[in-house]
Amino acid sequence: MSKLLHNIKTKTRFMRIGDWCVVTTGIVLVVVLFQQLWSHEGATRVQIRLGDTIYGTYSLNQQRDIQVDGAIGPATVSIMNGKARFSKSPCHNQYCVHQGWLSRSGQAALCLPNQLSLELIGEAKHYDSLNY
Template sequence: MLRPWDIIIIVFLIILSFTPLAIFSIHERNTAAANIPVKTAVVSHDGKQIYKLKLTNHRGTTTYTYRAANGDYNKIVFKNDKVAITDANCSDQICVKRGWISKSGQTIVCLPHKLLVEIKTNQGSTTQGGLVTE
């Protein structure tokens, strides 16, 4: 047998059971707004970082030219939130043909010059096109 106060207590407990969901949802929304990913383009030669540029909120065009002592060069162009190697004196030109990259985890590699251009984010792993990248 249910008494009138039993129904009130049951309704109160049901409402109270959704309180953690509301608290975690509010916390997650505030945390997600504060953790906007920052994309950075990193240029490395033979495993050593030689140039770095923040792509998030980058406007305009910035150019960096890698020059080695033996005359090798790669012209790297940063335009808004994208990056590409537009000119190089390597024999295969695969790095130039790669085109523009803009997503986290994408890379451009020039094997003859041992040059790597990659886009990284300040957060841990992200999912881009079904692939998990670090």
Template sequence: MVLGLLWAMLTYWTWTQPRATRVRIYQDGKVYAELDLMAANILHVTGPLGDTVVEVAAGKARIAHDPSPRQYCVKAGWLTQAGQSAICLPNRTSIELIGNQPRSYDSLSY
């Protein structure tokens, strides 16, 4: 019983990610803007193919529109957890959610 409870607590603690507090927007590899996730905002970021529209609302962010042909960054949907990102390679635009705690390492950031 105690072992099961300990296992459940460790699993929850290991797999949960902190909520994000800010979104950092990059254009052509440089920081374009950093916005508070609690303030509703729509930002148009101009890239080589046209405008990428970043939407922020109620503690989450997404790329609402992008002129890239495959729309992978738009299909990523709403991001809520620190460390999540959406990248629009053809338009050289990306967003990354940032929290209060330092970024944990994974296979991509190692």
């Protein structure tokens, strides 16, 4: 019995050319699928919502600061170099401000106490768990 185990171990110790082809093909397939499914295109516009209504849609190509009067006070949305963010907000914890710059299509920032949201919009919708 031990001779049988020894033969199995010695024969499976080294990978053969077919094994390397299968492993290489699998790795390439995983990398390509990851890039295709999870890469996001750059956004072209930012949509600002106040409550359940669209406050405005702005191009990301122009540098500007937009002041929006929310439920608890004025908030400032900054647009610069193809990115957008909440730069000032009257909310207590400042989670929306700390979220930072948004640059890819489909990204969003929310200021729940002020009932404001930003969503970046590109030419095509990207895949996410909500689309599934």
